[in-house]
Amino acid sequence: MTQATRETETGVNGDAAAVATKGGPGAGSGLRGFSRDDLHGLLADMLLYRRFEEKAEEAYAIGKIGGFCHLHIGQEGLAAGAIKPLRADDLVITAYREHTQALAKGITPRAAMAELYGRSGGCSGGRGGSMHLFDTSLGFYGGHGIVGGQIPLGAGLAWAIRYRGGDQVCVCFMGDAAVNQGSFLESLNMSAVWQLPVIYVVENNGYGMGTAFSRVSVTDMEARSGAYGIPAHTVDGQDVLETYRFFEELAGQVRAGAGPQFVNALTYRFRGHSMSDPVSGTYRSRAEVERHVEEQDPITILRDRMMDADLLTQEELEAVDAEARAASEDAADFADASPPPDPSTLYDHVYAEINEHGRLFLDGRGKGPAAGAGGPAAPGFGGGDHG
Amino acid sequence: MAEITYRDALNAAMCQEMDRDDSVFLMGEEVAEYDGAYKVSRGMLDRYGDRRVVDSPISELGFTGLCVGAAMTGLRPICEFMTFNFSFLAIDQVINSAAKMMYMTNGQVPVPIVFRGPTGAALQLSAQHSQACETWYVHAPGVKLVTPATPADAKGLLAAAIRDDDPVAVMEGELLYNVRGEVPDEEYVIPLGVADLKRSGDDVSIVTHGKMVHVALQAARTLARDGIEADVLDLRSIRPLDVDAILETVARTNRVVYLEEGWPFAGVGAQIVSLIQDEGFDDLDAPVVRVTQADVPMPYAKNLEQLAKPGVKAVVEACRKVLYLPAGGR
Numbered sequence: 282m283t284q285a286t287r288e289t290e291t292g293v294n295g296d297a298a299a300v301a302t303k304g305g306p307g308a309g310s311g312l313r314g315f316s317r318d319d320l321h322g323l324l325a326d327m328l329l330y331r332r333f334e335e336k337a338e339e340a341y342a343i344g345k346i347g348g349f350c351h352l353h354i355g356q357e358g359l360a361a362g363a364i365k366p367l368r369a370d371d372l373v374i375t376a377y378r379e380h381t382q383a384l385a386k387g388i389t390p391r392a393a394m395a396e397l398y399g400r401s402g403g404c405s406g407g408r409g410g411s412m413h414l415f416d417t418s419l420g421f422y423g424g425h426g427i428v429g430g431q432i433p434l435g436a437g438l439a440w441a442i443r444y445r446g447g448d449q450v451c452v453c454f455m456g457d458a459a460v461n462q463g464s465f466l467e468s469l470n471m472s473a474v475w476q477l478p479v480i481y482v483v484e485n486n487g488y489g490m491g492t493a494f495s496r497v498s499v500t501d502m503e504a505r506s507g508a509y510g511i512p513a514h515t516v517d518g519q520d521v522l523e524t525y526r527f528f529e530e531l532a533g534q535v536r537a538g539a540g541p542q543f544v545n546a547l548t549y550r551f552r553g554h555s556m557s558d559p560v561s562g563t564y565r566s567r568a569e570v571e572r573h574v575e576e577q578d579p580i581t582i583l584r585d586r587m588m589d590a591d592l593l594t595q596e597e598l599e600a601v602d603a604e605a606r607a608a609s610e611d612a613a614d615f616a617d618a619s620p621p622p623d624p625s626t627l628y629d630h631v632y633a634e635i636n637e638h639g640r641l642f643l644d645g646r647g648k649g650p651a652a653g654a655g656g657p658a659a660p661g662f663g664g665g666d667h668g
Numbered sequence: 669m670a671e672i673t674y675r676d677a678l679n680a681a682m683c684q685e686m687d688r689d690d691s692v693f694l695m696g697e698e699v700a701e702y703d704g705a706y707k708v709s710r711g712m713l714d715r716y717g718d719r720r721v722v723d724s725p726i727s728e729l730g731f732t733g734l735c736v737g738a739a740m741t742g743l744r745p746i747c748e749f750m751t752f753n754f755s756f757l758a759i760d761q762v763i764n765s766a767a768k769m770m771y772m773t774n775g776q777v778p779v780p781i782v783f784r785g786p787t788g789a790a791l792q793l794s795a796q797h798s799q800a801c802e803t804w805y806v807h808a809p810g811v812k813l814v815t816p817a818t819p820a821d822a823k824g825l826l827a828a829a830i831r832d833d834d835p836v837a838v839m840e841g842e843l844l845y846n847v848r849g850e851v852p853d854e855e856y857v858i859p860l861g862v863a864d865l866k867r868s869g870d871d872v873s874i875v876t877h878g879k880m881v882h883v884a885l886q887a888a889r890t891l892a893r894d895g896i897e898a899d900v901l902d903l904r905s906i907r908p909l910d911v912d913a914i915l916e917t918v919a920r921t922n923r924v925v926y927l928e929e930g931w932p933f934a935g936v937g938a939q940i941v942s943l944i945q946d947e948g949f950d951d952l953d954a955p956v957v958r959v960t961q962a963d964v965p966m967p968y969a970k971n972l973e974q975l976a977k978p979g980v981k982a983v984v985e986a987c988r989k990v991l992y993l994p995a996g997g998r
Contacts, residue, residue: 374737406774415773422740423773427764433730434765437737444693444719444743464760467730474725630771631809633778633833639861639908642809643943 311522312590320587321601323361323521327580328605330357330381333390336609337380337397337411341556345617346397350411351378355551358579359484360385362524363452363546367532372442374422374435375454377412378484382454386421388414390612395619402619408630420449428489429455429462432481436468439479439541450535451479452528458489460505461498472541473509480528480535480542481506484518486550491564506543518548519579522586549573669852675845677819678708678784681826682746684855686716689744692830693720695735696748696785705750706786706845732758732783736765736835739781744830749785752801752839759804766835767810782829784838787815788879788929789966791843792973798966800930802878805837806907806939812836812860813906815878819849821904824858832860841879861908865917869897872987873917875940876927877903880978884927887983898987906936914940915948922953923990927983932960954990959983 312320334354340346353360356378364373364385373386383393388404396403397411404416405424413424422438425431435453442449459465460483472479485502487494494502503513516527524546531542551574553560561567587593628647641647672680686692693716698705700713700723713721724731728749735745749755755762766779783805789798806813812834816822822840829836866881867888874884881902888898899917903910918924924944926937937958944956962976985995 403774405772405776408774409772413772415776417740417773417776422737422777425765427760430733430760430764433733433761434737434740436730437734437739438741439737440734441738441741441743444738464729464733467725467727468733470725471727471730471734630773630775632812633770633775633780636812636832636859636861636908638859639905639910641812641908643909643939645946 311520312586312592314526315522317592320583320592321597323365323525324580324583324587324593325601325605326361326365326385327357327521327583328602329390329608330360330384331580332602332605332609333384333394333612334380336613337394338552338556340398340613346411347399348410349377350397350556351554352552352556353378353381355573355578356484356486356518356548357381358521358524358582359482359518359546359548362518362521363454363482363528366525366529367450367452370420371449371532372420372422372438372451373454374431374438374451375424376428376431376456376459377424377426378456379414379424379454380411383414383416383421383424386416387419388416388421390608391615392416394609394612395616398616398619399621400616400619401622402615407622429459429464431455432459432462432464432468433471435479435481436472436477439472439477440475442478443475448536449478450532451477452482452532453479454482454484456489457483457485457487457494457502458492459483460502461489465505469506469509469511469541469543473511476538476540478535478541480531480544482544482546484548485545486548488550488554488564490554491558491562493564502545511541511543513543513545515545515547518546519577519582521579521583549577551578669850671848672819672851673845674816674819674822674840674847674849675706675708677823677851678826678840679710679712680851681823681830681856682709682712683715684823685827685830686712686720691742692744692746693722694746694748695722695724695731697724697726697750699723699748704748706842708845709748728754728757729761733761733765735781736761736769736779739766739779739835740769740777742780744780744782746782746784746830749783751797751842752785752787752837753797753799755783755785755801756804762805762811762835763808767808769810770834771810778833779835780833781835782826782838783835784826784829785840786842786845787839788841789961789973789977792968792970793966794968795965800928800961802839802906802928802930802936803934805839806936810835812908813839814860814904815839815906816904817844817866817878817881817902819847819851820856821858821864821902823851824856825860825904827855827857828860831857836860839878844879847882858904860905861910862904863910863913864902864904865899865913866902867898867900869899870921871897872923872925872991873899873901873921874925874927874983874987875901875903875914875917877906877936878929880927880929883978883980883983887980887987890980890984891987896987896991909943911943911947914943915951918944918948919951922951923987924952924956925959925983925986925990926956927959927978927986929961929978931963932958933963935960954992957986957990959986
C-alpha cells in the first residue's frame with residue numbers, strides 16, 4: 282500500500298470540492314463564537330493528529346513500531362473537541378486508542394512517537410508503548426490497556442481532586458464496549474454517591490473490536506447512566522465545533538459542582554481495531570466505512586465550513602497540512618534517533634522505593650541493596666552478565 | 669508499652685499515620701459507621717470524619733480502582749478488604765494498575781497504596797472465605813507484602829506500609845485480631861524486609877509467616893519437651909524478603925521446615941525452598957520440608973477442615989523428618 286492510498290482524504294491534495302458538507306446550507310452558522318484563530322487552531326490540531334497517526338501507520342508497516350497499535354483516525358474531532366476546552370490542570374485518563382488524546386493534552390509529537398518506537402525519548406521512556414502514553418505533569422494519566430480498567434482510576438483521580446478541595450475536572454474516556462464492564466457500573470455508582478467532578482466520555486464508534494455494540498447490548502447508550510442519576514448527553518463527535526462548545530460548557534458546570542456527567546459521543550473509526558485488523562471485513566462492510574469516510578470526516582467537515590465562510594483558503598489549508606506533515610516527520614526522525622532504553626535500566630521503576638532491608642527481586646538480577654551492594658550476586662543463577 | 673489486641677494495634681497504626689499525614693485515608697466496606705467488619709477501625713469515623721474514613725459500596729473492583737487512581741495523584745489510601753478473598757474481584761486493579769503503573773510510566777506514577785485485611789482460614793468458613801492469598805500478591809513485581817503475626821508487628825508494619833511509596837499488601841488474620849501483646853505507645857515503625865527470630869534454638873529452623881508463627885511456636889515448645897530446640901523465624905515481610913536472616917538460620921541449624929497457611933503448589937514456601945537451594949545448599953543437612961494446607965479447597969466439616977489445615981503435629985513431624993528422627997514425637 283502506498284503512502285497516497287493510506288492517507289485519509291482530507292481534500293488537501295487538490296480535490297477540495299469533492300466532499301459534501303455535513304449539515305448542508307447554513308452550517309456556517311455553527312462557526313459562531315469561534316474566532317478565526319480558534320478555527321485555524323482546531324484544524325491544525327486535527328490535521329496534526331491525522332498526519333501523526335498516518336506516520337505511525339507507515340512506521341508500523343516497516344516494523345519500527347511493534348506490538349499493538351490502535352489508531353484513532355476518524356475520531357480526531359473528539360480528541361480536540363473534548364480536551365482543548367479543558368484547563369491545563371484538568372486531568373485526562375483514557376484507554377489504549379489514545380495517541381491523539383495525548384497530543385491534545387500537550388504531549389509532544391516527538392515524545393509520543395518515540396514512545397511508539399520504544400525509545401528512551403518516549404513519554405514513558407519506552408516502557409509503555411502505544412497503549413501506555415503518560416505525562417502526568419500535563420495532567421495526562423494514560424493510556425490503559427484493559428477495557429474498562431481506567432474507569433475506576435478516573436473516579437479515583439476525581440476523588441483526589443475533591444479530597445484536596447481542587448476545582449479541576451477529570452475527563453475519563455472509554456470505548457463503547459467498556460460500558461458492559463462491571464468497572465463502569467461500579468464507578469458510575471460511586472461517582473454519583475460522592476458527586477465526583479468527573480465526565481465519563483464514551484467514544485461511541487459502534488464497535489467493540491469486531492462486535493457491534495447493538496449485538497451484545499440490550500439498552501441504548503444514553504440509558505446507561507440514568508439508573509445512577511447521572512445526566513446523559515449525546516454529542517456529535519465528528520463535529521469538532523459542537524463538541525468543543527459542549528465540553529467547554531459541561532466542564533464549567535462540573536467545575537461549579539454539577540457532579541458526574543455521562544457523554545455519549547458519536548464517532549466512527551476509519552481504521553481497523555488495531556494494525557492487525559483490516560479496515561473492513563466480517564463485521565462491517567467496505568461500503569459502510571467508505572460512506573463514513575466520505576461524509577463523516579471531522580477534518581473535512583470543519584474544513585468545508587471554514588471555506589464556505591471564507592475563513593480558509595486552499596493555500597492556507599495546504600500550509601497548515603504541510604506543517605502537520607513536517608511535525609510528524611520530525612517526530613519520526615526524533616524517534617529514530619532516540620536511543621533504546623539502556624539495558625542497565627531493566628529493573629528501574631518496578632518499585633518507587635527500594636527498601637533498605639530485604640530483597641525485592643529473587644531472580645538474582647534485580648538491583649537492590651541486598652542483591653547489589655550487599656555482596657556478590659547470588660551464586661547459581663548464571664546471571665553474571667546482568668549487573 | 670501497653671498490652672493491647674492485634675486489632676487495636678492496627679487501629680493505632682492507622683491513627684498514628686492519619687494524624688501525621690492528611691493524604692492518608694481509609695476506604696472499604698463497613699469501615700466507617702459499622703467501625704469495621706472486625707472493628708479494626710473502631711472510632712475512626714468520629715475522629716477523622718467521613719472525608720477520610722469512607723464506607724464504600726460492595727464494589728471491590730470499583731473502590732479498589734478508585735483508591736489506586738487516588739494514589740496515582742499522591743494520596744495514600746488504605747484500601748480495606750473485608751477479607752483478601754474478596755479482593756479477587758479487584759485483582760485487575762491490584763495487578764494491572766497498582767503493580768505495573770510505576771514501571772510502565774517510567775517512574776512518573778508511584779502508587780503509594782495499602783491493601784489490608786485478613787487472609788487465610790478462620791473457623792468453618794469453608795472454601796470461598798478461607799484462602800491464604802499471599803502468593804497472588806507477591807507473584808507480581810511492583811507489589812510488596814507484609815504479614816504481621818503479633819500486635820507489635822501489626823502496628824509497626826502497617827505504619828511502614830502506609831509510609832512506603834509502593835503498593836503494600838498487609839495481610840492480617842481473622843484469628844489474630846484478639847491476640848494480645850505488648851505494643852509501644854509511641855510512634856512505632858518496623859522497616860519492611862526485616863525478619864524476626866521469634867524463638868531461638870540451634871537444632872532445626874521453622875521458617876514461617878503470619879498466623880502460622882503461633883503454630884510454629886507451639887510446635888517448638890512441643891519439640892523442646894524432647895530436647896529439640898527450634899528456631900522460629902518469622903519472615904514478617906515476604907516482599908521484600910530478608911534473605912540474610914533465612915540464610916543465617918539455615919547456616920546455623922542446617923535443617924529447615926517451611927510452614928505456611930497457603931497451598932503448596934507455587935506457594936510462598938516453594939519460593940523459599942528455591943532460594944535456599946540456590947544460596948544455602950551447602951549448609952543443608954537434609955532436604956527442606958514444607959508444611960502447608962492440604963492441596964484442596966477448604967472443606968466445611970470440622971473434621972475435614974482440621975485435616976486440611978497445617979497444624980502443630982504436622983510441623984513437629986516435619987521437624988523430626990529433617991532431623992532424621994523417627995516419627996511419633998510427643
